[in-house]
Amino acid sequence: MDNNLLAAFESNWVSLLITAVLLGLLYFLARKRVGFGTRVLLALGLGLGAGLIFNQFGLETEGVGTIGSIYINFIRMIVIPLVFVLVINSIISITNMNYLRKLIVKTIGWFLGTTGIAAIIGLLVAVLMNPGAGFQAAQPEGYEVREIPSFFQVILDQMPSNPINDAAQGKVVPILIFALFIAFAIVKVGSRKPEAVGPFKAFIGSATEIMHQVVKYVLRFTPYGVYALIAVMAAKYGWETIEPLAMLIAVSYIALILHFVFVFGGLVSLVAKVNPFVFFRKAYPTVAVAFTTRSSFATLPINLEVITKRLRVSPQIASFVAPLGASMNFNGCGGVWPAVVSVFVSEVYGLTLTLTDYVLIVLISMISSIGVAGVPGPASISTTVVLTALGLPLEGIALVVAVEAIIDMGRTAVNATGTTVTALLVASSEGEFDRESFNRGEEDEMELNPA
Template identity: 65%
Template sequence: MNNNLIQAFQTNWISLVISLVVIGFLYFLGKKRVSFGYRVLIGLGIGLVVGIFLNAFKLDAKSVSTIGSIYVNLIKMMVIPLVVVLVINSIAGISNLGQLRKIGIKTISLFLATTGVAALIGLLVALAFNPGSGIAQSVPQNFKPKEIPTFSQVILDLVPANPINEMATGKVVPVLIFAIFIAVAIVHIGSKKPEVVQPVKQLIESLASVLHQVIKYVIRLTPYGVYALIAAMAARYGVETLKPLIMLIIATYTALLLHFVITFGGLVTFVARVNPLKFLRKAYPTIAVAFTTRSSYATLPVNLEVLTKRMRVSPRIASFVAPLGATINMNGCGGVWPAMVAIFVAGVYNIQLGVSDYILIVLVSMISSVGVAGVPGPAAISTTVVLTALGLPLEGLGLTLAIDAIVDMGRTAVNATGTTVSTLIVADSEGEFDRASFDRDEEDELELNPA
């Protein structure tokens, strides 16, 4: 036992020393004014190499994982304060509640439409790849089907009963609704007695400025966090674990990439009318953080900075659409993945599906993506809903457990990018997108180089 502890301690020190060297190198690049995007990309590449090395030599990656967890926790600490302060600040600046309703309808319509297209793309790619063929019908022993919440339970979970408790437990949807109530009350009172709510509005504006500064501090750590998260992921999953499901991984990432290029690229180019390559360059921090943290909520602070500072979207629109998108916009988790798993499970169990089943997959994916808002593990819940609607064995979902973390990186990146695209389109339609600033050649680095 003591020998095992000593060996674990020694291998953990090896990974820690490697990580300190990498962190020092990334910091050096920052001091040399290497751009933030390049440093994130370099951190991702080095993390992949280090993770494969640790896995190959069976070295403990706990220290690397701890560094990544620290980064994720720092981002998560900003989510609830941001939702409360920025949502109130954005809505309080709207004098016409009818305009708020119009923005809300546009936003949710975009989320539903893009999720439906994502499900269709996932369906078509799955049919083309047939990822379930040749896989034995074995289910991991630790598989437990997700329980589908009832409609009444979903509604109750969305309504804030105790805002302080909801904040403490990280329930974003009830907190979002609470913030909207406060903001609407400020607008209503302000239309009659503006002097009464002026101190509150000034306080919220000050808090928003302070939070933006804190976000900048945290975002500067992104290259280090990306390195640690990718290294820990690569160290945990070996090639042998992935071999039986490699076709499902390839099919999923193919569908996600097609949705990214065709749907998002088309919307950015023809609806928002901006250069898609420039959009991609400016959105890169959001994509990288979403890919490595696998959390739309954790990506929210970064996305808000990207939208306002790099995309030049007004804070009012960004602060309303982005938190909503982090909650219900699930192009990857609620669109591509459920459709992909449905075809995969049908193939594994040799169950024939017809055109009506394919239509049902797309429709149920759209509805369930909104219906599971705020529920932990939305990808598993949405997939369970789709499988149940089709009458497919829920045990088939257990076959995907080994690769869930791998594909979740791509799913979350698509989710977050979808929110960025939708926010840009809504802002453009409302005349709150500074196109001239966006089109400038110089890159806004968000003050992300270390001082």
């Protein structure tokens, strides 16, 4: 066996041995009924510490990464059927079409409004802190600027043509639209011939219950998946990668944290009229999983559990808002990030942005966040759209590639939490929020300990 291959094999086993011990600790805590949120937080810390050790000693993490990939695959396995049955089940339980229209307007309105505020915060922080000052532009080798799909192509790509094929390719938005057609047809036919849709409605109700149980099974792996994902991330990025763009990382996270604390905290406090500290504590599992998986769709199953079991929002609202939010609510990716990158690129290339440019950044960020729904890599596409509209060099995107994964963790956490906040706001306005249970601190630990 080649010496290098043998060394890599042995290195993988060392990291796997360390991982096995730490995962055993997490399992032991689960058996002792330690809370799910506590175990996720501990997994985050253990993964970060282990990853730094792997990086320091040059240990391979392919084996550890496989554990994280298995968890992500399990999540992907349930997203399509979960969205399909939940959307249908949510719509067919609404007999008042005026009520449904209100839900749509309020939900998308909050998505757009909070994304616009996020862009403003990103602009303000970036302008004040000058993340591109003194930066030496150096385009990463092999980088290719992503092609911007036209608005009409984006629309066409999200329309279902073959639902089976769309499901096989993991395209969530076409499945969501197909589910809406099915749900509206059930409501229409059911108003004339209730007996014709009875069996199918019973099937959807049964499938919903079954999928909830499948979700519980999969989410039991969350602490182990979180550990593996954060360990690989910490092992991959050393200080030599982060140092040149440390200011950009700082600016991005300061803007994300400001939006998270003051905008989300302010909305749940002033609009939903609940204690923001209690809200953040209850929403923590969503934040942790989004932060480590870097995927709103991967966070969707646990977000649904958090919204209904911990925040006490009705399943009807949660089943409508959460899938929609995973598809088009991009406070971090579509609001903060394009604004910060626009200022960064303008500084690096010595270009001046005017007040008109700032207004355009906010407006285009809001529009593009909806326009890229379901497009892979929405942050990159949204940023490309904004830079193009402002006439800034697209090559600037290449400058931030090295640290984008690190920033994406925070962006996704903000995206997913924004969906949670919107679900609470909409439910509160429609009387679908159990305020008494929330205030009493009643919450289901989501039954995620081993049986």
